[in-house]
Amino acid sequence: MANFFKLLKNENMKIYRRLRTWIMMGLVVIIPALVAVLMAVSTGGDTEIGAWDAFTNLTSLFFLVSIFSAIIFADIVASEFTWGTIKLLLIRPWKRSKVLLSKLLAGLIFSLLLTLIFIVVNWALSFLLFKNISTPGVYPAGYSPFSFNLEMLLYRYVDMVIICIFAFMLSTLFRSSGIAIGLAIFLLFAGNILQALLRPEKYAWTKYVLFTNMNLSRYMIGDGSAAGMTLGFSVAVLSVYVIVFLAVSWIVFMRRDVAA
Template identity: 35%
Template sequence: MLFNLIANENMKIYRRFRTWILIGLLVLASLTGTFLSWKYGPDENSDWRQAVQENIKQQQEQAAHYQNDDSVTGKLLRERAENEVLISQYRLDHDIPPPAGSMWENVLDMSSLIVLITIFTVIIAGDSVASEFTWGTIKLLLIRPANRTKILASKFIATLLFSLLLLVLLFVVSALFGGILFGFDDIGTPHLKVVNGAVKEVPMVLHAIGQYGLNCVSLIMYVSMAFMISSVFRSSSLGIGLSVFLLFAGQLLVGLLVGFDFNWAKYLFFANTDLTQYLNGMPLIEGMTMGFSIAVLTVYFAGFLLLSWLAFTKRDIAA
């Protein structure tokens, strides 16, 4: 029964012309971004060793600048500079050029478009429940033998499947088009990161998948929030508009609080959505860990789903 409901919700999503416009916009944005990176990117014939040596000097100066700064921001910037020095020196010692101007750099750069996927999925999520009430189709939906919980779950799962499709599409398009323009010669180049003061090599494909995967967490959280707002207020415009606003305003708020060394900001929803901060061991706020952020997000996620469930299953349809 749940599978049939999910299939029905998928049909509702993909039969709308709006959905294909969103998919087309994502592909166009990926192709355009890749072309611009290839057209105006770094010169392939430039001396990467010289560039790395200059970077080491700059990072050493920055680390020295924050040497006596004991603030959270100062410690974070100093640690980042020191780690960058270690990575750059490792590149020189092991003859590993930076991924600049390569297929993998393009794949990683295009991960910034996940925010676009989040917006597109929020549009679908915000409209999923509220539109049923707006057009009065909720009564037709509820006369089916499936209970409200399964109906709500099918809508949520179908929305997440749509976001998954966009993520896979973005990864594949950016990798293929990036490989065509930049070449596939650097496909085996490793990603370098600092772990416990030592530089470690990680397959670039795993790093890229990890970055996309961690960005999925932020996507799921904002989609869950839009879904909750849509269910509680039964308003597509409020669910979409408020979620998109918080997507951008939340990060600005956290940055402001971190700048004033407010350590309690780590408990905010917005401070924990970006799990990519742990890929290089550089958390936004001192004391934050991957486990901590997952625990905080789990609480918020459960709250969003609970409010969605209560609003959809307990309220009278005529209300």
């Protein structure tokens, strides 16, 4: 197991030794900072928006973390093929399954790190720029501002992981970062539209579509339980999708002939 840690170290080196990675991290700090300052300036004072409200608003910028993580996942296998380094990577005394696992884990670590940066930055900005901490009546019954935001972020993180694993699968399937990044970001943005179009009340089969089950946060405010769908149901459906995406990635990566 100590040896497997070395594989992970390699994958991390290949992520964090690239300028691109640091630009992404920089953007995750700068963009929320700009938005927060804009929010503070435009409201004119700290009477209208509370710090937790600001935090909740800034959380909607989580799509930045999703996009950047998806880019890393989309690239992590495909780039080895593009660079040709796959030929040197797969001739080591490591089974392909372990190489792929190290890539998946390195990607997940990156997404966690980016999420943490995002949360810390947003929290700091909210509590620096907006002083009024308690605004009653904003959050649904039974939630404190803290628990509401935590749960919200958890659901957003789940959505992100699903998109990232989808990107990971495309990356191994097509060996092209471009296709994988493009389709993953399409999924990210088209998801909401498709969710609105596919009404489980009308067509029962849409209950099993990926998009219909994403965005778990709607169960928090009692929405989306249409046609008997529950949080548990959606989690189960999403789990099946993730397992299928991973299975496809593994099977394809294990069997692929590395030619020219």
